[in-house]
Amino acid sequence: MAVLPQAKLHAVASRSLDRAREFAAQYGATHAYGSYEELFQCPDLDVIYIATPHQGHFPWTMRSLEHGIPVLVEKPFAINSRQARVMAEAAQSKGVFLMEALWTRFLPTMERLQAILREGSLGKILGVKADFGFQPPFDPQSRIFNPNLGGGALLDIGIYPVFLAQFLLGTPSEITAAGCLGATGVDEELGILMKFPSGQMAHLHATIRVQTKTEAFVYFERGTVNLHSRWFEPTTLSILRPSERPEILTFEYPCEGFSFQIAEVMRCLDGGLKESPQMPLQFSIELMETLDAIRNQIGLSYPEALEQPE
Ligand SMILES: NC(=O)c1ccc[n+]([C@@H]2O[C@H](COP(=O)([O-])OP(=O)(O)OC[C@H]3O[C@@H](n4cnc5c(N)ncnc54)[C@H](OP(=O)(O)O)[C@@H]3O)[C@@H](O)[C@H]2O)c1
Numbered sequence: 542m543a544v545l546p547q548a549k550l551h552a553v554a555s556r557s558l559d560r561a562r563e564f565a566a567q568y569g570a571t572h573a574y575g576s577y578e579e580l581f582q583c584p585d586l587d588v589i590y591i592a593t594p595h596q597g598h599f600p601w602t603m604r605s606l607e608h609g610i611p612v613l614v615e616k617p618f619a620i621n622s623r624q625a626r627v628m629a630e631a632a633q634s635k636g637v638f639l640m641e642a643l644w645t646r647f648l649p650t651m652e653r654l655q656a657i658l659r660e661g662s663l664g665k666i667l668g669v670k671a672d673f674g675f676q677p678p679f680d681p682q683s684r685i686f687n688p689n690l691g692g693g694a695l696l697d698i699g700i701y702p703v704f705l706a707q708f709l710l711g712t713p714s715e716i717t718a719a720g721c722l723g724a725t726g727v728d729e730e731l732g733i734l735m736k737f738p739s740g741q742m743a744h745l746h747a748t749i750r751v752q753t754k755t756e757a758f759v760y761f762e763r764g765t766v767n768l769h770s771r772w773f774e775p776t777t778l779s780i781l782r783p784s785e786r787p788e789i790l791t792f793e794y795p796c797e798g799f800s801f802q803i804a805e806v807m808r809c810l811d812g813g814l815k816e817s818p819q820m821p822l823q824f825s826i827e828l829m830e831t832l833d834a835i836r837n838q839i840g841l842s843y844p845e846a847l848e849q850p851e
Contacts, residue, residue, distance in 0.1 A: 542803055544795040549760030551587075554580035575599060576821075580607040588613055588638065588806055594684035595691025596847050597626040604638065606631045611638035613806050617696045621836075622829035622848050627850060629822040638809060640802075640817045641825040643704055645773045647801035649792045651708065653778065654759060658709065658767060663780070664762025669709055671702035671772060679761040685749060686725045688843055693727030695720070695835060699747030701773045703831055705757055706735055706743035710829050714738045720839030728841045735831075774798050 542548040550570045551665070555561035558575025565573035574580050580633065580744035581604065584630045588611040588655065591601045599619045606628070607611045618641040619625045658666055661676075675698070684690040685697060693708050713735040720731030729750050735743040746753065757772035758765050764782040768775045774797065780788040809817050836842070 542800070545807070546720065547807060548803055550584045551585065552580060555599065575778050578604070581605065581610065584787060586610055587810055590642070591615060591797055592642075594687075595620060595696055596689065597686050598755075599628065599849075602628050603631060606635055606637050606639065609635060609637055609807075611682045613640050613642050613802070613812060615642055616643045617691075617700050617832060619830055620691050620696075622826055623850065625826045625829040625850075629826055632756050632815065632822065634692055636785050637814055638806075638815050639822060640809070640820050641819060641828075642802055643700075643825075643828075644802045645701060645704065646820050648725060648774065648798050649796075649801070650768065650775045650778055653790065653792075654766060654768075657761075657780075659785050663766070663782075666709060667743040667760040667762060668744070669702075669706045669757065669759050670744045671705050671757035671768075672753045673771075673773060674746070674748040674751055675755075676752050677749055681725045682696060686723070686727060687795070688726050689847070691843060692725065693729070693845055694749045694840060695728050695731055695832060695839075695841065699728075699731055699733070699745070699835070700748070700828070700832065702743075702747060703733065703746035703835070705759075705772075706745060706826060707824070707828055707831065709759060710735075710741050710743065711739045712737075713743070713831065716831060716834045716838070718835040720835075720836040720841065722839070722841065727840055728836075729746040731835070731839055756830050765841040785826040 542550055550568055552575045553561050553564045553570045553675050554571035554574040561573035561575055571584050588606050589615040602612050602614050650730055685691055712819050715736040716733045720728045723729035730748040733745040739745055755771040757768040767779040769777040776792050778790045
């Protein structure tokens, strides 16, 4: 927000008033609240950014929509596609803006990829290969490993390669996944193969057991686009054409890249839009449907309280 002249951090809420006050002082928020519920009474809010661990996305989005306050909710949009549909329906019936904060979607590199696809300079798209792996310290209470917080590789980082495949290729017609659940019962590693209606393929890998290169390749008839490591926040793409030197494209960001999704929210709100054309609610629902299908195949389930409503 600091790099966007028209953005203002108006209020912050934490489960602890001390933490909220500390954050407000550090980042210049006008109001600080010691519970999330109090935030809804804050005057002059344009939009709430929900950045809790995954179990909080559905209930706090619903509460915010009930109060008629627009929402930017972190990825994954929800725990499952049932919740995603309920959230989308609530936003639509109340006429309140809602968007998933899948920040990679809004980076200039994604626009460039779409342009390559649209212009057809490399021919038709044939497939995607992407990985995302890192090795967090094992802490069963952390949101990465704790099933009560919606932990596991798929919802935390596997969502990025799945997003890339669906962003470029649409909804898969076949999904095959294998995964390993760890000591806390959440998935620590998974491999996903997807087939798309026109015969394209996606080969995806996510792991919290080991650091992987975390790069992506998008295959076309006449070349490959390599999104350099770490591809979900890339500043460099290489276009690889057979028998030619790589064409390297570099992008400058004013910060890590979160500003692009914030700018999109501001653009939508200023234009009176109820959802983002770049990240429509239907896309978030379909992404959750794929994650559900993968979870089903690898035997990943969460405590009943997280999966509500049935
Ligand atoms: N970490 C990243 O780089 C990154 C990048 C992109 C997206 N995300 C997404 O952003 C969201 C938050 O990730 P994070 O890494 O920031 O998570 P985190 O540090 O574990 O939690 C963020 C905050 O959520 C609040 N919270 C609410 N209920 C909680 C609970 N039951 N247990 C623990 N904390 C709880 C806590 O604030 P208070 O206690 O002050 O209320 C905590 O500081 C996730 O959806 C994640 O997928 C993260």
